[in-house]
Amino acid sequence: NAGVTQTPKFQVLKTGQSMTLQCAQDMNHEYMSWYRQDPGMGLRLIHYSVGAGITDQGEVPNGYNVSRSTTEDFPLRLLSAAPSQTSVYFCASSRDRSYEQYFGPGTRLTVT
Amino acid sequence: AQSVTQLDSHVSVSEGTPVLLRCNYSSSYSPSLFWYVQHPNKGLQLLLKYTSAATLVKGINGFEAEFKKSETSFHLTKPSAHMSDAAEYFCVSSGSARQLTFGSGTQLTVLP
Numbered sequence A: 001n002a003g004v005t006q007t008p009k010f011q012v013l014k015t016g017q018s019m020t021l022q023c024a025q026d027m028n029h030e031y032m033s034w035y036r037q038d039p040g041m042g043l044r045l046i047h048y049s050v051g052a053g054i055t056d057q058g059e060v061p062n063g064y065n066v067s068r069s070t071t072e073d074f075p076l077r078l079l080s081a082a083p084s085q086t087s088v089y090f091c092a093s094s095r096d097r098s099y100e101q102y103f104g105p106g107t108r109l110t111v112t
Numbered sequence B: 001a002q003s004v005t006q007l008d009s010h011v012s013v014s015e016g017t018p019v020l021l022r023c024n025y026s027s028s029y030s031p032s033l034f035w036y037v038q039h040p041n042k043g044l045q046l047l048l049k050y051t052s053a054a055t056l057v058k059g060i061n062g063f064e065a066e067f068k069k070s071e072t073s074f075h076l077t078k079p080s081a082h083m084s085d086a087a088e089y090f091c092v093s094s095g096s097a098r099q100l101t102f103g104s105g106t107q108l109t110v111l112p
Helices: none
Strands: A006-009 A010-013 A019-024 A030-037 A043-052 A055-059 A064-066 A077-080 A087-094 A107-111 B003-006 B008-016 B020-022 B024-025 B032-038 B044-050 B056-058 B064-068 B073-078 B087-092 B100-102 B106-112
Touching: A006 A087, A010 A019, A019 A030, A019 A055, A019 A087, A055 B100, A077 A087, B003 B100, B008 B020, B020 B106, B024 B032, B024 B087, B032 B064, B032 B073, B044 B056, B044 B064, B044 B073, B073 B087
Parallel strands: A010 A107, B008 B106
Antiparallel strands: A006 A019, A019 A077, A030 A043, A030 A087, A043 A055, A064 A077, A087 A107, B003 B024, B020 B073, B024 B073, B032 B044, B032 B087, B056 B064, B064 B073, B087 B100, B087 B106
């Protein structure tokens, strides 16, 4: 099993550009989520999904969109990048919220 | 609403001495609690989890944590630190909203 994979590992964007961060898991997990990690703030939930076709907002959803067309994939879209979105982004999956979350290796995004 | 407070942002110990990383949680009911570890430039890995079974939870790499409801604490301990334990540690709570709440993290330094 590859577990949770994320692409790209690094990305530099200019303000106003859009892009999609990819996330895939091969463990047949229903629950997937996106977090951003900023120094001294732990991880904050952006969006999550409890199954294909079902998504919901987390703590910091503004400026991001998600969709879940398959169990395996959960892409995160930045609509119009801003310097405040410079961060490390982690995707995670699990059987359910109370089970172990499996994290991807992260995407380091810089917006200039 | 639930919250997680990690009482120390940085902890330094000498190799071979005990480790104590402190975590307090706030929740209207008993949540599921986790400790995750993040090594530099890596994703998060589960160390251990508490889900209302035994209050003393043993995890990987010699770590353990004790759930104390009266003190709303879930401190992480290890009897003898190893150089490879140097990393950032996150205390995490899972509540009713299918969301995880992360503490702000504790950076553990192990001195030779």
